[in-house]
Structure formats: structure tokens, C-alpha cells
Amino acid sequence: MKVISNDERASVTWKNIKTRRGKDGAARALGYLALLVMFGILASIFGYIMRGGATHITIQMLTTVGNGSTGGLLNAIVGTWLLVGVGLVFSLPPGILGALYFVQRKSMTRMASIMRMFTDVLTSVPSIVIGLFGYLVLVIRFNMGFSLTAGGMALGVMMLPYILRVSELSMKDVSKEQVANAYALGADDIQVATRIYIPQAIAGVLSGILLAISIAAGETAQLLYTASWNNSFTSGFLHSRVAYLTYVVWYGIDQPGQSAHNLAFVAALILILTVTALIVISKYVNYKRR
Amino acid sequence: MAIVPAFVLLSIVGFVFYYSIPAIKFMGINFFTTFLWNPGIQSKPPEVVNGVLAPFGASFGILLFLLGTVVTSLLALLIAFPLSFLLALTIELYTPLRLKRGLISLVELFAGIPSVVYGLWGIVVLEPVLLNSVEPWMSANLSFIPGFSGEVYTGAGIIASGIILSIMIAPIITSVMVNSFDTAPEGIKRGIISLGATKWELGKYLITNYSRSSTYGGTLLGLGRALGETMAVLMVSGGLVNVYPGSIYSAINTMAAHIASYLDSAFFDSTGMNVAALAYLGLVLMGISLVVNIIGRKIAGRGVLRGYESD
Numbered sequence: 001m002k003v004i005s006n007d008e009r010a011s012v013t014w015k016n017i018k019t020r021r022g023k024d025g026a027a028r029a030l031g032y033l034a035l036l037v038m039f040g041i042l043a044s045i046f047g048y049i050m051r052g053g054a055t056h057i058t059i060q061m062l063t064t065v066g067n068g069s070t071g072g073l074l075n076a077i078v079g080t081w082l083l084v085g086v087g088l089v090f091s092l093p094p095g096i097l098g099a100l101y102f103v104q105r106k107s108m109t110r111m112a113s114i115m116r117m118f119t120d121v122l123t124s125v126p127s128i129v130i131g132l133f134g135y136l137v138l139v140i141r142f143n144m145g146f147s148l149t150a151g152g153m154a155l156g157v158m159m160l161p162y163i164l165r166v167s168e169l170s171m172k173d174v175s176k177e178q179v180a181n182a183y184a185l186g187a188d189d190i191q192v193a194t195r196i197y198i199p200q201a202i203a204g205v206l207s208g209i210l211l212a213i214s215i216a217a218g219e220t221a222q223l224l225y226t227a228s229w230n231n232s233f234t235s236g237f238l239h240s241r242v243a244y245l246t247y248v249v250w251y252g253i254d255q256p257g258q259s260a261h262n263l264a265f266v267a268a269l270i271l272i273l274t275v276t277a278l279i280v281i282s283k284y285v286n287y288k289r290r
Numbered sequence: 291m292a293i294v295p296a297f298v299l300l301s302i303v304g305f306v307f308y309y310s311i312p313a314i315k316f317m318g319i320n321f322f323t324t325f326l327w328n329p330g331i332q333s334k335p336p337e338v339v340n341g342v343l344a345p346f347g348a349s350f351g352i353l354l355f356l357l358g359t360v361v362t363s364l365l366a367l368l369i370a371f372p373l374s375f376l377l378a379l380t381i382e383l384y385t386p387l388r389l390k391r392g393l394i395s396l397v398e399l400f401a402g403i404p405s406v407v408y409g410l411w412g413i414v415v416l417e418p419v420l421l422n423s424v425e426p427w428m429s430a431n432l433s434f435i436p437g438f439s440g441e442v443y444t445g446a447g448i449i450a451s452g453i454i455l456s457i458m459i460a461p462i463i464t465s466v467m468v469n470s471f472d473t474a475p476e477g478i479k480r481g482i483i484s485l486g487a488t489k490w491e492l493g494k495y496l497i498t499n500y501s502r503s504s505t506y507g508g509t510l511l512g513l514g515r516a517l518g519e520t521m522a523v524l525m526v527s528g529g530l531v532n533v534y535p536g537s538i539y540s541a542i543n544t545m546a547a548h549i550a551s552y553l554d555s556a557f558f559d560s561t562g563m564n565v566a567a568l569a570y571l572g573l574v575l576m577g578i579s580l581v582v583n584i585i586g587r588k589i590a591g592r593g594v595l596r597g598y599e600s601d
Contacts, residue, residue: 020488020491021488023488023490024488024489024490024491026490027376027379027489027490027493028380028384028489028490030376031376031377031379031380031384032380032384033376034373034376034377034380035377035380035381035393037373038373038377038397038400038460039396041457042396042399042400044411044415045403045407045408045411045415048411048414048415049407049410049411052414093291094291094294094295097291097292098291098292098294098295101291101292102292112292114296115292115293115295115296117584117587118295118296118299118300119295119296120587121299121580121583121584121587122295122298122299124511124514124515124518124579124580124583125299125302125518125576125579125580126517126518126519126520126546126575126576126579127518127520128518128520128546128549128550128572128575129302129306129518129546129549129572129575129576129579130302131549131550132306132549132553132568132569132572133301133302133305133306133572135553136305136306136309136565136569137301137305141305157298157302160294160295160298161295164292164295214402215402217404218402218403218404218405218406218407219404220404220405220406220520220521221520221521221546221550224550224553225553225554246404246406246521249404249406249407249409249410250406250409250521250524250525253409253410253413253414253525254525264410265410268406268407268410271404271406271407272403272404272407275402275403275404276399276402279398279399279402283395283398
């Protein structure tokens with residue numbers, strides 16, 4: 001090995017210092033440019049949606065029902081929340097119980113790591129494939145028809161892995177000693193879950209639920225062929241077709257005429273505000289936990 | 291209850307496969323090698339081909355949709371990768387610590403914007419810009435590159451889809467990179483700086499050594515998202531069917547967008563072959579998307595749950 005003297009080392013370090021600093025400066029400038037581009041786009045998206053939405057929003061739009069290109073948005077707003085609610089009904093129990101199972105019992109076994117991988121992979125199934133599955137299996141095979149139930153279940157498939165994994169992550173932070181002590185004092189699994197894991201991890205669990213809701217509220221592709229669309233409210237409730245906001249954005253902007261475009265912008269505004277608020281609250285709740 | 295996600299995933303794969311069996315029998319390997327998507331003529335009596343009943347004259351080939359998915363996703367990566375690297379580098383090295391959390395949160399906010407909103411923005415902002423200034427300029431000045439010459443049509447198409455997708459996947463790649471820069475041992479980072487390296491050299495070192503696998507993995511995770519993205523592409527792709535895209539300014543269609551746009555007319559096929567063909571297409575899309583995601587996850591050593599770390 002060649003021995004390098006201190007003088008040589010210093011000369012290597014300071015060799016080309018100008019070009020090296022120049023490169024660093026160029027990288028810094030490009031980096032700031034990238035930040036600027038990215039946040040310029042973010043500002044443009046928010047700006048256009050805010051302007052397009054805020055200038056056309058009326059009380060009438062929020063209080064009457066519509067067909068996606070004319071009328072109001074009340075059926076779509078209510079429908080979005082109904083779908084998210086049904087999605088929660090199907091995804092919350094397996095999400096939280098699954099998370100408890102992972103942290104409490106079999107966190108380290110091979111089986112658990114395979115199950116965990118399946119959970120993660122479920123987030124990456126393309127949403128239109130979930131929609132296709134919902135149409136083929138729920139709507140046709142199980143004879144649900146285009147309905148709130150089918151749409152909600154399709155959303156639940158999307159929400160489940162988020163609820164499960166985020167809950168699990170926050171439950172992992174619960175003190176292992178405390179859990180061991182509880183078992184040593186004779187507590188059973190249910191007591192440990194309800195008295196230790198859930199109370200201590202509640203913020204994380206809540207944050208996961210909010211995240212899942214924010215994702216579900218913005219989804220479209222699963223719903224097109226499961227929930228379909230409904231021009232008003234109908235009495236069938238769980239069995240009837242249902243409207244949702246993302247449909248209005250997609251359908252309205254494609255229709256001729258300013259009023260349909262306005263409706264799409266207002267729907268997008270409501271969506272973007274709802275989703276952003278949910279994400280911010282979710283982050284805040286998660287942050288408070290620490 | 292922990293087996294529910296696995297059960298759901300396997301039943302999705304199983305059922306989509308089950309429903310695509312008629313189309314697999316009908317088209318076989320030609321599904322991948324032919325180009326025409328012909329739903330058949332419903333007014334004529336259906337015919338039996340390869341042992342399954344199909345509409346008269348029907349033929350299903352996904353070459354165009356495969357091509358569209360690959361081209362738009364690669365274009366998205368081409369834009370998103372350098373952008374993400376620069377973003378990660380800047381957030382990690384060139385911003386004060388106080389601003390760092392805020393910037394990361396803003397990047398994560400991108401991942402939460404619904405895809406129809408991206409689509410809407412693509413239609414009202416991006417397409418006019420492409421149509422009126424960017425694409426005519428490219429057509430006039432870059433026509434020596436193959437595929438860059440030709441007429442500009444509507445602004446919707448390959449470029450618009452690629453740009454929208456790149457904006458959607460950049461946050462994913464950025465967040466994996468930032469995280470891996472963050473978890474690099476503090477000693478290495480300080481050591482490199484104290485030996486006189488510039489921050490750019492530190493970033494270069496991290497990306498080629500410590501964070502290399504995360505970089506590949508994160509890029510694959512972003513690619514996985516781009517492959518499966520439906521609504522935004524559906525809105526800005528122009529919905530090309532049965533025509534070869536002549537140039538980069540052409541409209542395009544992807545596998546996911548085609549399923550979404552075509553399923554409602556497929557209902558009217560009494561033999562069910564049109565729906566089966568879409569199920570086959572869905573199966574192929576899901577297969578590609580899952581493989582890319584699983585490999586990405588393996589390489590990155592972790593997944594991304596929209597800003598929540600998952601190991």
C-alpha cells in the first residue's frame with residue numbers, strides 16, 4: 001500500500017477545491033430548483049382548485065342533489081361518507097384485531113412475516129383491479145348489485161392494510177415490560193389488549209384510521225363499478241346505488257358546459273380540503289403520541 | 291383476524307383468474323402479441339372458438355395497452371427519479387433542520403391528493419400548456435429525435451400522462467430516499483464532512499453506497515404505483531384504442547385506464563367474453579404490479595405507507 005504523507009493528503013483534499021465547491025453549489029442550486037418546481041406544482045394544484053371551486057360554490061350546490069353534471073352535490077357528499085363508513089365497518093375489526101395479533105402473539109414467527117407481507121402487498125393492488133374484483137364477485141356473483149355495500153367493501157379492501165399496519169406500528173411502542181408484568185399477574189390476552197395495548201396506542205390507531213379514511217375518500221376506480229352512481233337518495237340504503245364526490249370530478253370535467261365544470265371544481269375543492277384536513281389531523285395525532 | 295388481508299389478496303387473485311379463464315382459453319398467448327381490441331358484433335350469433343363461446347368476430351389483444359403502460363411509466367420514472375434525488379438531497383443536506391420536518395410533511399401531502407384531482411389539474415392546466423407551447427416547440431426543434439417529429443394533437447397523451455404520473459410517484463421515491471439518508475449512521479456522515487468533502491460529495495457517496503438499495507427499491511415502489519394508476523391517466527391519456535401511437539405527442543392508453551373506460555360497455559356482451567377479457571387484462575396488470583412492488587419492497591427492505599414507516 002502506498003503511504004500517503006499528511007502534506008499529500010492535504011493537497012488531495014484541497015485539490016480542485018474550486019471545481020468541487022462549484023459542483024456543490026450547482027447541486028444546491030438544482031436542489032432548490034427541484035423544491036421550487038415541486039412546490040410550484042403543489043401551489044398550482046391547490047391554487048387552481050381553490051379558485052375554480054371557491055368562485056363557483058353556492059349554498060344551493062351543497063344542499064341539493066344532482067346527477068354529476070347539473071344540480072348539486074349533496075348526494076355525492078353524503079354518499080362519500082356513507083361509503084367510507086361502510087368501508088370502516090368492514091376494515092376496522094380485522095385491522096385492529098390483526099394488529100393486536102401481530103404485536104401480541106406471533107410477531108416474530110415466519111407465518112407472521114408472511115402475513116405481514118401479504119398485508120403490505122395488498123396496498124399495491126391497483127385500485128381498478130379491486131374495482132374489477134368488486135364488480136365480478138360482489139356485484140355479480142354475490143348478487144349485491146351496484147350498491148353501497150359492494151362499494152364500501154371495495155373501499156374496505158383498500159383501507160384494511162393501512163389501518164392494520166399503522167396500528168401495529170404504534171402498538172409496537174408499548175412497553176414490553178409492562179405487558180410481561182400484566183401476564184405475570186395473571187391477565188389474559190383480552191385484558192392485555194383492552195387495558196394496555198389499545199389505551200396506550202390509541203393515538204397511533206386513530207392516526208391510522210384517519211389516514212385510511214383520507215385515502216378512501218379520494219378513491220374512484222374501486223367505486224365506478226361497485227357503487228356506480230345515483231342521481232339522488234333512494235330508500236334501498238345498503239342495497240341502492242350511491243353517489244360520491246370523486247365521480248363528479250371525473251364525470252363533470254368531461255361534460256360540455258360551464259356548469260358541469262364548475263360542479264367538478266367544487267367537488268374537487270371539497271375533496272382536497274377534506275383529504276388535507278384528515279392528513280393533517282392524522283399527522284398531528286401521530287405527532288402528539290411521541 | 292391477521293389472516294384477513296392475506297385471504298382478501300388471495301381471493302382477489304383467485305377470482306380474477308377464475309373469471310379470466312374463458313378469455314385465456316379464447317385468446318391464449320395471442321392476447322399479448324396482437325394489437326386489436328375488437329369487442330365483436332352482438333347482432334350476429336356468437337361463435338365457438340377454442341371451445342369457448344365468444345361474440346362474432348371478437349378478438350382481444352393488449353399490445354397497445356402494455357406499450358402504453360410501459361412508456362408512460364418509464365417516462366414518469368425518467369422525470370421523477372432525478373427530481374426525487376434532488377429533492378431528497380436538498381431536504382436532507384441543504385435545508386436547516388427546522389424546515390426539514392415541514393418539507394417532508396409537504397412532500398407527503400402530495401401522496402395524499404386524490405388521483406382525480408391530479409387528473410383535473412392535468413386537464414385544465416397541464417394540457418393547455420403542453421398543447422400551446424411545449425409540444426409545438428418540441429415538434430419544431432427536437433424533430434431529429436425519432437418519435438419527436440409529427441403533429442401535435444390535443445395535449446392529452448403520452449407526455450401529459452408521464453408528467454402527471456411523475457408528480458404522483460416522486461413523493462414515494464423521495465420519502466424512501468430521505469428515510470434512507472436519515473438512517474445512514476451519523477458517524478459516516480459526519481466523518482465524510484469532517485474529512486473535507488462537500489455536501490454534494492456526501493450525497494453522492496450515500497446514494498452510491500449506503501442508500502443504494504433503498505434507492506433502487508424506492509424507485510421500484512414508485513414504478514409499481516405508476517403501473518397501476520388509473521383515474522389520472524384515464525383523464526389525461528386521450529383513450530387511444532386500435533391505433534398505433536405515431537409520435538410522442540399521440541394519445542395513449544394504459545391497461546388500468548382501459549379497464550376503467552371499457553368495463554361498462556363490456557356488460558352488454560351476452561357471452562361474457564368481453565368481461566372475461568378485461569379480467570384477463572386485470573390479471574396481467576395485477577401480476578406485473580405485484581411483482582414490481584414485491585421486488586421493490588425486498589430491495590428497499592421496507593414498504594411505504596404514505597409517510598408512515600413500515601418495516
